[in-house]
Amino acid sequence: GQNIDQPTEMTATEGAIVQINCTYQTSGFNGLFWYQQHAGEAPTFLSYNVLDGLEEKGRFSSFLSRSKGYSYLLLKELQMKDSAPYLCAVSDSNYQLIWGAGTKLIIKP
Amino acid sequence: GAVVSQHPSRVICKSGTSVKIECRSLDFQATTMFWYRQFPKQSLMLMATSNEGSKATYEQGVEKDKFLINHASLTLSTLTVTSAHPEDSSFYICSAKKGTGDTGELFFGEGSRLTVL
Numbered sequence: 001g002q003n004i005d006q007p008t009e010m011t012a013t014e015g016a017i018v019q020i021n022c023t024y025q026t027s028g029f030n031g032l033f034w035y036q037q038h039a040g041e042a043p044t045f046l047s048y049n050v051l052d053g054l055e056e057k058g059r060f061s062s063f064l065s066r067s068k069g070y071s072y073l074l075l076k077e078l079q080m081k082d083s084a085p086y087l088c089a090v091s092d093s094n095y096q097l098i099w100g101a102g103t104k105l106i107i108k109p
Numbered sequence: 110g111a112v113v114s115q116h117p118s119r120v121i122c123k124s125g126t127s128v129k130i131e132c133r134s135l136d137f138q139a140t141t142m143f144w145y146r147q148f149p150k151q152s153l154m155l156m157a158t159s160n161e162g163s164k165a166t167y168e169q170g171v172e173k174d175k176f177l178i179n180h181a182s183l184t185l186s187t188l189t190v191t192s193a194h195p196e197d198s199s200f201y202i203c204s205a206k207k208g209t210g211d212t213g214e215l216f217f218g219e220g221s222r223l224t225v226l
Contacts, residue, residue, distance in 0.1 A: 035153075037215070043153050089217075096118050096219040097202065 002026045004100035006088050011106045012078055020073045020086050020103045028093020034062055034073045035087040037102070043087060046073065075105075083107045112136050113205045115218035122193055123226055129189045130221045132203030138183035139205035143215070144176075147200040159186045193225040 003025045012018035024032070031050040035043035049055055049064035049071060061074040075082055088100040112135040122128050132142055140161050145153035157167045157178050165178035175197075177189040186205075190197055202220045 045153070087217075094118060094222075096222075097200075097217070098219065099217045 002092065002098050004088055004090060004098055006086075006100040006103045008101065009104045009106065011108060012075075014078055014080060014107055014109050016078050017074065017076050018078060018105065020075075020088075020105065022071045022073070022088035022100055024069050024071070024088070024090045024098070024100075026090050026092045026098055029066060030091040030093065032062075032064055032071050033087075033089045033091070033097070034060075034071075035089065037085050037087055046086075078107050080107050080109070113203065113216045113218040115201075115203055115221050117221060118219060119222045119224075121224045121226065124194055125192055127189055127191045128193055128223060129187055130201055130203075130223075132186045132188070132205065132218050134184045134205040134207070134216070137205075137207045139186075139207065140183065141206040142180060142186040143204045143206075144178060144186070144188050145202045145204070147202060147220070153202060156188075190223065193223070195225045198223055198225045 006022045031048055033048050034046040036046055037043040046060055047055055047062035049062050052064055052066055054063045059076045064071045085102040085104050087102045089097045114133045114135055116131045120128055142159040144156045146156055147153050155168050156171045157165045159165045159178045159180040161180045161183050167173045175191055180186040200220050200222050203218045204215045207214050
């Protein structure tokens with residue numbers, strides 16, 4: 001079956017760094033997405049990885065290892081506004097999105 | 110977690126025809142469902158909010174006569190793309206809200222890829 005795993009909840013301190021992991025098992029792979037979702041809003045696209053390696057975009061970086069079925073989202077210099085659920089989603093061989101359950105990130109002062 | 114299913118997952122149609130996409134919440138009732146469109150490597154664009162038993166609320170710039178939304182039951186919402194054109198080719202995703210109010214959790218469907226020839 002197809003499966004995306006990410007931690008349910010994580011807590012970090014303002015100004016610090018946090019890494020949210022995502023492991024996946026899917027039929028085929030056409031890329032992995034990270035989204036941030038604030039309540040009542042559509043998810044905001046953060047990153048897209050299709051090749052192995054690290055993609056850096058400001059305070060957010062995303063890493064992918066296809067051989068390990070593993071990705072992480074790294075958030076630096078955490079701000080209180082970064083408190084939100086973070087969704088990992090994989091595009092499978094049919095370009096269908098398989099969603100993780102989301103990681104609720106809580107930032108404390 | 111809850112399950113939201115979309116059908117069909119892929120559809121190819123001719124220009125000028127209409128296509129219906131279904132979104133079902135399989136193990137919970139959803140008073141509210143959302144329809145999104147995704148462009149490559151971009152955020153999901155919210156198209157409309159679908160409320161069971163009432164008319165959908167469309168986002169600015171989305172043609173309600175072109176994208177017909179029906180939420181006839183607590184487990185089913187449909188999006189019909191009428192008189193489809195090649196520029197309507199996209200990935201359409203639905204989500205269903207489990208629970209009520211702002212605390213309701215959203216669960217997403219697998220998406221439906223529409224290709225208009």
